[in-house]
Amino acid sequence: MGRILFGLVGLILGLVGGTMFGGALLGGSAAGIGIATGMTAGVCTTVMAATEEGLLTAEQVEQVMARAAADLGAATEATPEASTVAQCEEFMENLMNASDG
Numbered sequence: 001m002g003r004i005l006f007g008l009v010g011l012i013l014g015l016v017g018g019t020m021f022g023g024a025l026l027g028g029s030a031a032g033i034g035i036a037t038g039m040t041a042g043v044c045t046t047v048m049a050a051t052e053e054g055l056l057t058a059e060q061v062e063q064v065m066a067r068a069a070a071d072l073g074a075a076t077e078a079t080p081e082a083s084t085v086a087q088c089e090e091f092m093e094n095l096m097n098a099s100d101g
Contacts, residue, residue, distance in 0.1 A: 003049030010045050014038015040081040041095060043068065044088035051085055058085050 014037065047064065050056040056064065065083040082091045 003052070004046050007042055007044075007046030007049055010038070010042040012042070014042050036081060037095070040088075040091055044082055044092055048085065048088055048092070061085050061088075 043065070047056060047061045051058065051061060062084050069083065082088045
């Protein structure tokens with residue numbers, strides 16, 4: 001349960017941070033990138049934790065991600081960059097590698 005809470009906090013911080021700092025430094029497109037990256041990181045962390053805890057299967061994750069993308073796509077141009085557990089794992093690995101150097 002702690003991992004899910006951590007993922008949700010990451011989602012919120014990513015959205016807020018991407019909007020505030022990305023928008024202030026580079027303009028609207030950077031804010032969108034920051035929002036999408038933060039959103040994807042938070043969602044991926046949450047669904048990976050739920051999968052590891054046995055709360056969601058890989059098929060359920062894909063269903064939830066598709067629904068979230070559809071709901072978010074209707075509200076904003078930013079959509080998650082990953083839609084499966086494998087894509088989430090790859091996204092998180094790339095994000096960690098980018099933050100290391």
